[in-house]
Amino acid sequence: xxxxxxxxxxxxxxxxxxxxxxxxxxxxxxxxxxxxxxxxxxxxxxxxxxxxxxxxxxxxxxxxxxxxxxxxxxxxxxxxxxxxxxxxxxxxxxxxxxxxxxxxxxxxxxxxxxxxxxxxxxxxxxxxxxxxxxxxxxxxxxxxxxxxxxxxxxxxxxxxxxxxxxxxxxxxxxxxxxxxxxxxxxxxxxxxxxxxxxxxxxxxxxxxxxxxxxxxxxxxxxxxxxxxxxxxxxxxxxxxxxxxxxxxxxxxxxxxxxxxxxxxxxxxxxxxxxxxxxxxxxxxxxxxxxxxxxxxxxxxxxxxxxx
Amino acid sequence: xxxxxxxxxxxxxxxxxxxxxxxxxxxxxxxxxxxxxxxxxxxxxxxxxxxxxxxxxxxxxxxxxxxxxxxxxxxxxxxxxxxxxxxxxxxxxxxxxxxxxxx
Numbered sequence: 001x002x003x004x005x006x007x008x009x010x011x012x013x014x015x016x017x018x019x020x021x022x023x024x025x026x027x028x029x030x031x032x033x034x035x036x037x038x039x040x041x042x043x044x045x046x047x048x049x050x051x052x053x054x055x056x057x058x059x060x061x062x063x064x065x066x067x068x069x070x071x072x073x074x075x076x077x078x079x080x081x082x083x084x085x086x087x088x089x090x091x092x093x094x095x096x097x098x099x100x101x102x103x104x105x106x107x108x109x110x111x112x113x114x115x116x117x118x119x120x121x122x123x124x125x126x127x128x129x130x131x132x133x134x135x136x137x138x139x140x141x142x143x144x145x146x147x148x149x150x151x152x153x154x155x156x157x158x159x160x161x162x163x164x165x166x167x168x169x170x171x172x173x174x175x176x177x178x179x180x181x182x183x184x185x186x187x188x189x190x191x192x193x194x195x196x197x198x199x200x201x202x203x204x205x206x207x208x209x210x211x212x213x214x215x216x217x218x219x220x221x222x223x224x225x226x227x228x229x230x231x232x233x234x235x236x237x238x239x240x241x242x243x244x245x246x247x248x249x250x251x252x253x254x255x256x257x258x259x260x261x262x263x264x265x266x267x268x269x270x271x272x273x274x275x276x277x278x279x280x281x282x283x284x285x286x287x288x289x290x291x292x293x294x295x296x297x298x299x300x301x302x303x304x305x306x307x
Numbered sequence: 308x309x310x311x312x313x314x315x316x317x318x319x320x321x322x323x324x325x326x327x328x329x330x331x332x333x334x335x336x337x338x339x340x341x342x343x344x345x346x347x348x349x350x351x352x353x354x355x356x357x358x359x360x361x362x363x364x365x366x367x368x369x370x371x372x373x374x375x376x377x378x379x380x381x382x383x384x385x386x387x388x389x390x391x392x393x394x395x396x397x398x399x400x401x402x403x404x405x406x407x408x409x410x
Contacts, residue, residue, distance in 0.1 A: 061370040063350035238347035261350020
């Protein structure tokens, strides 16, 4: 049941070299650089996103994900979810408005897979980049690289996927859109949505907590995914796999790495989900086809290369 | 061009590095690919090797995979190492199976 969580709002990614990372996300993915703060963090977003930023880059000694944030409908919802999380047994940390430039008050909590999440109700709205909200043109003419339209979701690896799914379902109101079930009946992957998208956040079972598999960005068409592949080659960017299609969600995709080894995805298409839909199930013994629909063989890197 | 010798490869293996190429990219271009390939960005730790001998430049690599103690002992991530002379290296035997999830 919906609890007022609206959408993935931001992800803060740790990088080894900030300027190298900004160049990758700005010039190759085509995100818009929006701001810097006095901690040295860089703020970016996809051009269709109305809020000020969705990707925050922080220079650190170890790559990976600091946290992912979801925007909720309003402050009443934020207060309700804060008390629901506390009642559920989560330690909730308060982060003052303005700690991220342009973002309102945030609450932060850790889930059993070892990842940190945030909820917030307010963020400065700068509008879609390069187009007006009145009689908008189709797209801005001076986009760079892959012209990624928005930050879409993250895939995270860690233990206790079941307990994390329960928290997202019972407290935050997410639906299970797709899942992978092993022969013993264990849910080893959970793709969760707060919207009609096939996933707003996904988890895959892994013994090591808090691991970052990828941040994903949406493109309009398969043609754009192929063009992204061309750009990855033209720039000698580290490729993982693709272009191909997923069985899970049926999205058309390509994976590559940022200069610090954090995995990125750009994708198009994908299934949709309504709250009355039964979850789609893939069997773990067919995981190759579930993940890489054309090759039908898993590459080990997809399961083991994480930050 | 620097020549790299992998001392503990199954068959004694050497490959050459072109200017500006990392140790890992040089290995990837060689058919037998002695060094495992991960993210190529110093983040995932898969391409860990030990430098036995040789001079090189390096870029930053994740402290989660190369701590100071390991760095002092000559461990590096091959994707962040740019050879300046002939080198002798050992591939660190990290069992991929151990790292595998979902198994």
